[in-house]
Amino acid sequence: MAIWNGRVLNLCILWLLVSIVLLNGIDCHSRKKKLPKPCRNLVLYFHDIIYNGKNAGNATSTLVAAPQGANLTIMTGNYHFGDLSVFDDPITVDNNLHSPPVGRAQGFYFYDMKNTFSAWLGFTFVLNSTDYKGTITFGGADPILAKYRDISVVGGTGDFLMARGIATIDTDAYEGDVYFRLRVNITLYECY
Amino acid sequence: MAIWNGRVLNLCILWLLVSIVLLNGIDCHSRKKKLPKPCRNLVLYFHDIIYNGKNAGNATSTLVAAPQGANLTIMTGNYHFGDLSVFDDPITVDNNLHSPPVGRAQGFYFYDMKNTFSAWLGFTFVLNSTDYKGTITFGGADPILAKYRDISVVGGTGDFLMARGIATIDTDAYEGDVYFRLRVNITLYECY
């Protein structure tokens, strides 16, 4: 009997040790964390119509800053280096400018390279549809001639409270210096 | 005896299985996470006095960019669309401009809509008081005519190292294009 009880006791002690090892293995802050599965994915488009001095009615963005000597109704040469634009662009679920907008993309971008077209973006998706109510804020470099560019999700509110993740941007249309349309594929890894 | 020992053994095995289920249930990265309780709340005010060409002494912000043709001492019409301002505003714990500041709100905002007053903010609370030493950085859209607007906490240093959360802003006072005071209710969900 004592022998049998001893075995059972040993089993329990063994399990105690195994449990401790398992518990230690659950480390939310190991040096390198395993990437969680995405918790949300959105694909949206936004449409930017740049003010050129003649389209005040339907322009959605305007140059507000540029290097010395610039006229703010004309993009500078020199790869638009230093041109800074403020925008309030409609967001649609497809690539049609005239589709009912589900929100507005609001923020700014500027061109920041002298030897190629490249930009830096800071903006917020203000979403207000039956599907989504809330904001997602993005920031980062946008090497616009690359097919796909990743920028960072830096914050979120409402349905996207404290969202974390990235957005992969591609230029879905580009019509001279008047109109461009970006496709934004948002992958969130942390959702509340 | 064998029967009794068998029961105890079964109990331990049962508990092993239950434990495994429980351990698997602890997933720091489930698809949708439970919102943690706020770990810190701060309510602070900041005060913005806009340079108008005559108040260089006590202005705390100035227009630095605007659409073509603008004079940077006058807010543009058109809902100030495109006006971009840089600021260094005192932060107080109450709504009195003349209270001893506990820090400075430093950053920029710009108006980004053509058919209503709406802005986009990027700024940092630089706090240096007996209660708080550190910075909180915010970013996001500010539809300023709404009573309460949520913007994202995008970073923090010092006492607010890697802070995450949101700030609910309301316009506590607005005096033409010369002075406004924002009440900022900061809720942090991650504190170190």
Add this chain to the structure above:
Amino acid sequence: MAIWNGRVLNLCILWLLVSIVLLNGIDCHSRKKKLPKPCRNLVLYFHDIIYNGKNAGNATSTLVAAPQGANLTIMTGNYHFGDLSVFDDPITVDNNLHSPPVGRAQGFYFYDMKNTFSAWLGFTFVLNSTDYKGTITFGGADPILAKYRDISVVGGTGDFLMARGIATIDTDAYEGDVYFRLRVNITLYECY
């Protein structure tokens, strides 16, 4: 026998309770979290050469906005208050401007104080070397006369996907209003 078995059973029940306590103790979202150990550290330099009207060839940044009356090839007096600059600066692993760059620091800064030199930064390290491929985006106040200043990491992509942490900046060289070099000591606390 029954007594012995009872003891073993009690031991298992005790362990059940201990386990539950331990399991509850694993809270990924306690009020104040323990700071994890850094998962990555990088020390990099970036070099800013400001356009002054004569150095278009090798300038890496340019003023694009400033208060009323400014010429964008001359930094304003008044501690450069309101001067906003866009940059695309080479990043090197040592303090030599002519070392092979490992990436580009792209973004903007502006001076935002009237009574001392202080700035606000929003920029991205676009890294493309054998060691690192990806971006880190930073934002925050930079009281540039302090020896060391902490700014926030607000996002990351590629090798730095969803990076979190801070960067400690110090001014490694400053040559009038023409050149400065910042040493950036990046500490990441969350890596994937």
